[in-house]
Amino acid sequence: xxxxxxxxxxxxxxxxxxxxxxxxxxxxxxxxxxxxxxxxxxxxxxxxxxxxxxxxxxxxxxxxxxxxxxxxxxxxxxxxxxxxxxxxxxxxxxxxxxxxxxxxxxxxxxxxxxxxxxxxxxxxxxxxxxxxxxxxxxxxxxxxxxxxxxxxxxxxxxxxxxxxxxxxxxxxxxxxxxxxxxxxxxxxxxxxxxxxxxxxxxxxxxxxxxxxxxxxxxxxxxxxxxxxxxxxxxxxxxxxxxxxxxxxxxxxxxxxxxxxxxxxxxxxxxxxxxxxxxxxxxxxxxxxxxxxxxxxxxxxxxxxxxxxxxxxxxxxxxxxxxxxxxxxxxxxxxxxxxxxxxxxxxxxxxxxxxxxxxxxxxxxxxxxxxxxxxxxxxxxxxxxxxxxxxxxxxxxxxxxxxxxxxxxxxxxxxxxxxxxxxxxxxxxxxxxxxxxxxxxxxxxxxxxxxxxxxxxxxxxxxxxxxxxxxxxxxxxxxxxxxxxxxxxxxxxxxxxxxxxxxxxxxxxxxxxxxxxxxxxxxxxxxxxxxxxxxxxxxxxxxxxxxxxxxxxxxxxxxxxxxxxxxxxxxxxxxxxxxxxxxxxxxxxxxxxxxxxxxxxxxxxxxxxxxxxxxxxxxxxxxxxxxxxxxxxxxxxxxxxxxxxxxxxxxxxxxxxxxxxxxxxxxxxxxxx
Amino acid sequence: xxxxxxxxxxxxxxxxxxxxxxxxxxxxxxxxxxxxxxxxxxxxxxxxxxxxxxxxxxxxxxxxxxxxxxxxxxxxxxxxxxxxxxxxxxxxxxxxxxxxxxxxxxxxxxxxxxxxxxxxxxxxxxxxxxxxxxxxxxxxxxxxxxxxxxxxxxxxxxxxxxxxxxxxxxxxxxxxxxxxxxxxxxxxxxxxxxxxxxxxxxxxxxxxxxxxxxxxxxxxxxxxxxxxxxxxxxxxxxxxxxxxxxxxxxxxxxxxxxxxxxxxxxxxxxxxxxxxxxxxxxxxxxxxxxxxxxxxxxxxxxxxxxxxxxx
Numbered sequence: 001x002x003x004x005x006x007x008x009x010x011x012x013x014x015x016x017x018x019x020x021x022x023x024x025x026x027x028x029x030x031x032x033x034x035x036x037x038x039x040x041x042x043x044x045x046x047x048x049x050x051x052x053x054x055x056x057x058x059x060x061x062x063x064x065x066x067x068x069x070x071x072x073x074x075x076x077x078x079x080x081x082x083x084x085x086x087x088x089x090x091x092x093x094x095x096x097x098x099x100x101x102x103x104x105x106x107x108x109x110x111x112x113x114x115x116x117x118x119x120x121x122x123x124x125x126x127x128x129x130x131x132x133x134x135x136x137x138x139x140x141x142x143x144x145x146x147x148x149x150x151x152x153x154x155x156x157x158x159x160x161x162x163x164x165x166x167x168x169x170x171x172x173x174x175x176x177x178x179x180x181x182x183x184x185x186x187x188x189x190x191x192x193x194x195x196x197x198x199x200x201x202x203x204x205x206x207x208x209x210x211x212x213x214x215x216x217x218x219x220x221x222x223x224x225x226x227x228x229x230x231x232x233x234x235x236x237x238x239x240x241x242x243x244x245x246x247x248x249x250x251x252x253x254x255x256x257x258x259x260x261x262x263x264x265x266x267x268x269x270x271x272x273x274x275x276x277x278x279x280x281x282x283x284x285x286x287x288x289x290x291x292x293x294x295x296x297x298x299x300x301x302x303x304x305x306x307x308x309x310x311x312x313x314x315x316x317x318x319x320x321x322x323x324x325x326x327x328x329x330x331x332x333x334x335x336x337x338x339x340x341x342x343x344x345x346x347x348x349x350x351x352x353x354x355x356x357x358x359x360x361x362x363x364x365x366x367x368x369x370x371x372x373x374x375x376x377x378x379x380x381x382x383x384x385x386x387x388x389x390x391x392x393x394x395x396x397x398x399x400x401x402x403x404x405x406x407x408x409x410x411x412x413x414x415x416x417x418x419x420x421x422x423x424x425x426x427x428x429x430x431x432x433x434x435x436x437x438x439x440x441x442x443x444x445x446x447x448x449x450x451x452x453x454x455x456x457x458x459x460x461x462x463x464x465x466x467x468x469x470x471x472x473x474x475x476x477x478x479x480x481x482x483x484x485x486x487x488x489x490x491x492x493x494x495x496x497x498x499x500x501x502x503x504x505x506x507x508x509x510x511x512x513x514x515x516x517x518x519x520x521x522x523x524x525x526x527x528x529x530x531x532x533x534x535x536x537x538x539x540x541x542x543x544x545x546x547x548x549x550x551x552x553x554x555x556x557x558x559x560x561x562x563x564x565x566x567x568x569x570x571x572x573x574x575x576x577x578x579x580x581x582x583x584x585x586x587x588x589x590x591x592x593x594x595x596x597x598x599x600x601x602x603x604x605x606x607x608x609x610x611x612x613x614x615x616x617x618x619x620x621x622x623x624x625x626x627x628x629x630x631x632x633x634x635x636x637x638x639x640x641x642x643x644x645x646x647x648x649x650x651x652x653x654x655x656x657x658x659x660x661x662x663x664x665x666x667x668x669x670x671x672x
Numbered sequence: 673x674x675x676x677x678x679x680x681x682x683x684x685x686x687x688x689x690x691x692x693x694x695x696x697x698x699x700x701x702x703x704x705x706x707x708x709x710x711x712x713x714x715x716x717x718x719x720x721x722x723x724x725x726x727x728x729x730x731x732x733x734x735x736x737x738x739x740x741x742x743x744x745x746x747x748x749x750x751x752x753x754x755x756x757x758x759x760x761x762x763x764x765x766x767x768x769x770x771x772x773x774x775x776x777x778x779x780x781x782x783x784x785x786x787x788x789x790x791x792x793x794x795x796x797x798x799x800x801x802x803x804x805x806x807x808x809x810x811x812x813x814x815x816x817x818x819x820x821x822x823x824x825x826x827x828x829x830x831x832x833x834x835x836x837x838x839x840x841x842x843x844x845x846x847x848x849x850x851x852x853x854x855x856x857x858x859x860x861x862x863x864x865x866x867x868x869x870x871x872x873x874x875x876x877x878x879x880x881x882x883x884x885x886x887x888x889x890x891x892x893x894x895x896x897x898x899x900x901x902x903x904x905x906x907x908x909x910x911x912x913x914x915x916x917x918x919x920x921x922x923x924x925x926x927x928x929x930x931x932x933x934x935x936x937x938x939x940x941x942x943x944x945x946x947x948x949x950x951x952x953x954x955x956x957x958x959x960x961x962x963x964x965x966x967x968x969x970x971x972x973x974x975x976x977x978x979x980x981x982x983x
Contacts (some may be wrong), residue, residue, distance in 0.1 A: 020804075023786045070983075265982050266982055282961050283764070302953065303980065304956075307964055309764050309955070309961060310955070311761070311764070313757065314787065317757070318754075318790070321757040321758050322757045324761070325758035325765070329728070329762040330766060331765040331961045331962050331964075348751070351750065351754075377874075399709075448972040450972050451965075455965075469744065471694070489727075490676030490678055490679045490766055492677045494746075495747075497740055497749060500733075500749065508694070508741055509738070509741060509749070542790070588827050
C-alpha cells in the first residue's frame with residue numbers, strides 16, 4: 001500500500017473513518033455506561049510517526065517519552081509532544097504522544113499510528129466494575145479508539161495478558177492494525193528491574209521502525225551511569241534484537257530527515273522561564289500548582305545560580321505580593337499560578353496597578369471552575385485574567401501560541417511591565433506545558449536585557465520635582481507619555497509613599513476629585529502609550545492560510561498550531577481558509593483584528609472553553625459583526641485535534657445545519 | 673560604588689527628620705494610642721541613627737496603616753494583611769535596607785495571620801509592630817481577633833463567643849526570635865523596645881497595646897502597666913523558650929483580667945536570620961540583588977548557556 005519512496009508519499013493522503021468511542025454520560029446518552037460511537041473524519045499521512053507510550057503514572061512514561069523524543073530529534077526529525085496524565089502520582093492511565101516528521105510539525109495529529117502499551121503496573125483495582133474501571137488494562141484498551149488504520153501496537157504481555165483481550169485480534173483485522181505482543185517485563189527482569197519495561201519498549205519500537213539504536217543509547221549514557229546504565233542498555237539491545245527477529249507485517253517506518261543546525265527540545269514553560277532569565281528577572285516567588293509548577297521549578301533551580309532569589313511561600317497572595325515587594329525594591333520579579341492560585345493574586349494584582357509597581361505574572365490555565373480537571377487543559381481563564389481585581393483594570397496580557405511565541409512574548413511582557421510600571425501577564429495553558437518541540441538552538445542566541453525600565457538614578461533625582469517637604473513626586477500627573485519614573489528605596493533624594501489609596505504626586509493619600517481624575521487618566525493612559533509603542537513593533541498575532549479566502553478562523557493562544565494544521569489540510573483539498581491567531585489580548589490590536597473580520601464573509605472562533613470568552617471579548621469591541629461570528633468550543637479536557645476543526649469549518653461552509661460529531665460545540669452566529 | 677547612597681550614610685539624624693514637612697499632623701482621634709507608636713518609632717530610629725532614606729516602612733490598612741503617611745521615609749501603604757510578604761521580599765531584594773512593617777491586630781493576627789506565622793518562621797531580619805487595640809477602629813468598632821471573649825459590638829450583639837488570639841504565644845511557636853509587648857501609655861519603654869527590635873538580627877515582633885478612645889471606651893487604657901523586667905513579682909529568663917512561653921501565657925491571660933503586663937518576653941540571639949540561612953546555602957548573593965542592575969561589571973547570564981540539557 002505504501003511505496004518506499006517517501007518524497008512521493010508526502011502528496012498522498014488517505015482518508016478514512018476513525019471511530020472514536022466516548023463513554024459519554026452526558027445528555028446524549030441516557031443509559032448509564034452505554035458506549036456511544038461518534039464519528040470524526042480523519043485525514044493523515046503515513047510519512048510521519050505518531051508514537052504513543054501509555055502506562056500508569058509511575059511507569060516512567062514522562063522520562064521515557066522525553067528521551068525518545070530527543071532521540072527522534074537527534075535523528076533529524078521535527079517533533080512535538082502531547083501529554084495526557086491524571087491527577088495522581090502512582091497508577092492511573094497516562095500517555096505521552098510524540099509526533100515526528102520530516103517537515104516542521106505544528107500540532108498534535110488526529111489519532112496516532114504507533115502504540116506502546118505498557119499496562120499500568122500500579123493499578124489500584126484490576127476489576128472492571130471498580131470506580132476507575134480496570135486500570136491495569138487501560139493503557140491498551142483506552143487508546144485503541146484513537147489508533148489509526150494501519151497502526152502498530154506493542155503491548156507488554158508481562159502485564160497485559162492476551163487472553164484478557166479476546167476481541168483484540170478481530171479489531172486489529174478490521175482496522176489493519178499490526179499486533180506485537182511482547183513480554184517486555186521478562187526482558188526487564190532479566191537484566192534489571194520491572195520499571196525498565198519502558199526501555200524494553202523503546203528497543204522494540206526502534207526495531208519495528210527500522211530506527212538505529214545509536215541516538216537512543218547516546219541519550220541513555222548521558223542520563224544514567226554505572227549499573228543502571230548497563231542494565232538499561234542490555235534491556236534495550238535485547239528487546240531490539242528479539243523484535244528484529246519477529247515477522248514484521250506493518251509498513252510504517254521512521255521518516256528520514258536531517259537538521260541543518262543544532263536543535264533543542266523545549267516546552268512552553270521552558271520558553272517562559274528562559275525569557276525571564278534573559279530579561280534579567282532575578283526574583284521568583286510561588287506556590288506549587290499544576291501546571292504553573294513547571295515555570296516555577298525551572299526558575300527556582302536557575303535563579304539561585306545567577307545571583308537571584310527564589311521563594312516558595314505560604315500562598316499565592318504572598319507569592320504575588322512578594323514579587324511586587326522585590327520589584328518595588330529594584331529587582332525584576334516574576335510570580336504566577338494556575339487559575340485557582342491566580343484567584344488569590346487578584347488583590348496584589350490590583351495593588352500593583354494602583355501603586356504602579358512593575359511585575360510579570362504567569363497564568364498557566366487548566367480546566368476549571370474551582371479544582372476542575374487539575375491535569376487537563378482549557379482556555380477558560382481569559383476573562384479572569386483580563387478583569388480580576390476591583391476597579392478599572394490596567395494591565396498587559398499576552399497569550400502565546402507555542403514555545404517560540406512564549407519566549408518572545410514573555411520578553412516583551414517584561415519590557416512593557418518595567419517601562420510602563422504595570423503588571424504584564426503571560427497566559428498559557430496545560431497543553432503548552434506538556435508540549436515539547438524542537439527549535440533551532442540559535443533561536444536563543446540573544447542579548448540579555450536587564451534594564452530595570454523607567455527607574456531614576458540618584459543623579460536624576462537632583463533635577464526632578466519634590467514636594468515642599470522633600471518627598472520625591474514619583475506620581476507626577478503632568479508628564480508626557482503617562483509614565484512617571486520611579487525611585488528605589490535606599491536612593492538618596494527619592495523617598496516617597498507608595499499606596500493602594502488614591503494619592504497626590506508625592507504619594508500621600510488624597511481624595512481630591514481633580515487629582516483623582518488626573519491620576520486615573522494618567523494610569524489608564526498608559527495602555528494608549530503601550531498601544532503606540534506596540535505599533536512600532538511587529539505584531540505578535542499570526543496570519544495563516546490564504547489571504548484571499550472568504551472564510552476566516554480566529555483563535556487565540558495554544559490552539560493556533562492546530563488551526564494551522566486544519567487549514568493546511570483544507571488547502572490541500574482546494575478549500576481556501578485563512579486564520580488569525582491572536583496573542584495580544586490586552587491591549588488588542590483593534591485595526592488588525594477588524595481588518596481580518598472585514599476581509600471575510602464568515603468567521604469561526606476556535607477556543608477551549610464553554611462560554612466563548614474570546615468571542616465575547618471580540619463582540620465587546622466589534623459588536624457590529626455579530627452576524628459573522630460563530631464559535632467552535634471544546635471543553636472536555638482535551639485540546640482540539642485538527643480534524644475537529646476541519647469538520648466544523650466544513651459544516652459552517654455548508655450552511656451550518658449539521659452538528660459536529662466530535663465532542664465539540666458549534667455555536668451559530670447571532671441572527672442566523 | 674553603590675546605587676543606594678542613603679544606605680549606611682552615617683549622617684546624623686534626629687527624630688524630626690522623620691516628620692514630614694507636608695501634612696505632618698496625623699488624623700488619628702485625640703487620645704489615640706497610635707500617636708505613641710509613631711513617637712516611639714521616630715525616637716528609636718533617631719537613637720539607632722538610621723537614615724530615613726535607607727528605611728522602608730510598610731504598613732497595612734486601618735488607622736494604624738496611616739502611619740506611613742506621618743513618618744518621612746520610603747513608605748509602602750499596602751493592602752489589608754499583606755505587609756509582611758511585601759516587606760520581607762523588599763528585604764530580600766535589597767538586604768541593606770532597614771525594613772519595618774506595621775499594622776493593626778486585625779491586619780496581623782486576622783487577615784494576615786498566615787503571613788505572620790510564615791514570616792516569623794523564616795526569621796527575616798526585620799521588625800513587625802502590631803498596633804493592638806482589641807477592636808476594628810477604622811470600620812467603626814467591630815470585634816477584632818484580640819477582642820476579649822464576650823466583647824459586644826454591632827456585629828457581635830450577644831458578645832464574642834471566641835477566645836482571643838494569643839499574639840505573643842503565636843509569635844513564639846511560629847519562630848520569631850525577638851518578642852515583646854509594650855503599651856502606648858509607657859513611652860520610654862516603648863521607644864527602648866522598638867529600638868531593640870530594630871537592632872535585633874532576626875524577626876522581631878512587638879505587640880503594641882494602643883488604646884482606642886473612640887470605639888473601645890469601656891476598655892482599659894492599659895494603665896497601670898507593669899514592666900515584667902522591672903517588677904519583682906515576675907522572674908523568668910527571656911532566652912529560655914519554656915519560661916518565656918509560660919510568661920506569655922500568663923500575660924495574655926491577665927490582660928483580660930485587668931493586669932497589663934509588658935516587657936521583653938523572648939530573645940534568641942543565636943538563631944540565624946533567613947538571609948544568613950540562604951547565603952549559607954548559596955541561595956542568595958552576598959551583595960544586594962538590587963545593586964546588580966546598576967553594576968556595569970556584572971556579566972548577565974543567558975538562557976543560551978543552559979541549552980545543553982535540551983539537545
